Amino acid sequence: MPTAKDTQLSPRADGLQAEEWLRMYYFMVLARTISRKAWLLNRQGRVMFSMAGDGQEAADVGSAWALQPGTDLLVPYARDLAAVLVLGMTTQEIMLNLFARADDPNSGGRQMPMHWSSKKLGIVSMGSPVAVTIPKAVGLALASKIRREPAVTMVYFGDGAASEGDFHEGLNFAGVMDVPVVFFCNNNGWATSVPFEKQTAGESIAMRAESYGFPGVVVDGMDVLAVREVTKVAVDRARSGEGPTLIEAHTIRMMPHSISDDHTRYRTREELESEQELDPLEKFKVFLLTSGVLDADKDKALWEKAEAETEDAIAFAEAAPEPAPESSLERLFAP
Numbered sequence: 226m227p228t229a230k231d232t233q234l235s236p237r238a239d240g241l242q243a244e245e246w247l248r249m250y251y252f253m254v255l256a257r258t259i260s261r262k263a264w265l266l267n268r269q270g271r272v273m274f275s276m277a278g279d280g281q282e283a284a285d286v287g288s289a290w291a292l293q294p295g296t297d298l299l300v301p302y303a304r305d306l307a308a309v310l311v312l313g314m315t316t317q318e319i320m321l322n323l324f325a326r327a328d329d330p331n332s333g334g335r336q337m338p339m340h341w342s343s344k345k346l347g348i349v350s351m352g353s354p355v356a357v358t359i360p361k362a363v364g365l366a367l368a369s370k371i372r373r374e375p376a377v378t379m380v381y382f383g384d385g386a387a388s389e390g391d392f393h394e395g396l397n398f399a400g401v402m403d404v405p406v407v408f409f410c411n412n413n414g415w416a417t418s419v420p421f422e423k424q425t426a427g428e429s430i431a432m433r434a435e436s437y438g439f440p441g442v443v444v445d446g447m448d449v450l451a452v453r454e455v456t457k458v459a460v461d462r463a464r465s466g467e468g469p470t471l472i473e474a475h476t477i478r479m480m481p482h483s484i485s486d487d488h489t490r491y492r493t494r495e496e497l498e499s500e501q502e503l504d505p506l507e508k509f510k511v512f513l514l515t516s517g518v519l520d521a522d523k524d525k526a527l528w529e530k531a532e533a534e535t536e537d538a539i540a541f542a543e544a545a546p547e548p549a550p551e552s553s554l555e556r557l558f559a560p
C-alpha cells in the first residue's frame with residue numbers, strides 16, 4: 226500500500242497562495258486535535274459521545290474551501306468537524322456543543338454532539354437517521370433557486386448513506402428540478418462494520434449520477450488541493466445555474482465508527498496500521514515541506530497552537546452553565 230511519503234502531492238497552479246495553504250493545513254491540524262481530545266474526554270467520562278473524522282480532514286477542508294461562507298449552505302454529517310471549522314464555527318462553540326452547555330449555539334445543549342448547526346454560518350443540522358439530510362438539502366437548494374438567491378447547498382454523507390432510499394429520491398429530484406446542490410460522498414470504505422463491497426455491486430457511487438442526469442466525479446479525498454479543485458468546479462457549476470454534481474471522495478476511517486465501536490472486531494491490525502501511514506495530514510505536510518512553505522519548527526508551532534486553542538475551549542466549556550431543567554421543552558413546541 227502506498228504511504229503518504231511516496232504519494233506526494235505535486236505542486237500545482239491552483240491560484241492558492243502559500244499563506245492559504247497554511248490556513249488549510251491549520252484547520253486540518255485543529256480538527257485532528259479537537260477530535261483526539263473529544264475521544265479522550267469521553268473515555269474520561271466528561272462528555273457523553275464522540276465520532277471522529279480522522280482521515281477525512283483533507284476531503285472536508287478541500288471541499289468547504291470551495292464554498293462562499295455567508296452565502297452558501299452546508300449540511301454536514303457527524304464526521305465533518307473540519308468543514309464546520311472552515312465555515313467559521315469556533316473551537317469554543319464546538320466544545321460547548323460537546324459538553325451540552327446552555328450556550329451551545331448549535332442547539333442549547335439539546336442535540337447530540339457532532340450535530341452542528343448555525344443559522345449565522347449557514348450550517349444546517351443533520352438528523353441522526355442516515356441520509357435524511359440529502360432530500361432536505363435538495364429542498365434548501367430548490368428554495369434558493371425559487372427565490373433567485375445565489376446560495377449553493379453542499380450536503381455531506383458517507384458511502385453507507387448512498388444505499389438509503391433518501392439518497393436516490395434526493396438525487397433524482399435534484400436532477401429533475403436542476404437545483405444548485407453539491408452532493409459530497411465521503412467514501413471511507415465502511416458503514417460501521419459493513420465494507421464498501423457489501424454496500425454496492427457497482428464500481429463507484431459517483432457513476433450513479435449519470436442516471437439522474439448530472440455529472441459524478443471521483444476524487445482522491447486524501448489530497449486536499451485536488452478536492453478543492455473538483456469541488457470548486459461543482460460549486461461554480463451549481464451557482465451558474467447548471468445544476469447538481471455528485472462528488473465521491475475516497476478517504477479512510479482511522480478511528481472506530483464511534484466511541485461505542487471496536488473496529489478491531491472486524492478489521493485486521495495490519496490493515497489499520499498500514500492505513501495510519503496514509504494520513505492526509507502527513508501527506509499535506511510533506512507537500513508543504515517540499516514546497517518550502519512549512520518547516521519543522523513552524524509545524525510544531527501550529528500543533529502547539531491547536532493544542533492550546535483546544536485546551537482553552539475545553540476549560541471554557543466545562544465551566545459554562547448547563548441548560549436549566551425548566552428549559553427542557555423549549556424549542557420543541559411553539560409557545
Ligand SMILES: Cc1ncc(C[n+]2csc(CCOP(=O)(O)OP(=O)(O)O)c2C)c(N)n1
Nearest residue numbers: 353354355382383384385386413415416417
Ligand atoms: C437510517 C439509519 N440506519 C442506521 C443508523 C445507524 N448508523 C449510524 S451511522 C451508520 C453508518 C453510516 O455509514 P456511512 O454512511 O458510510 O458513513 P460513515 O459513518 O462511514 O462516515 C449507521 C448504520 C442510522 N443512524 N440511521
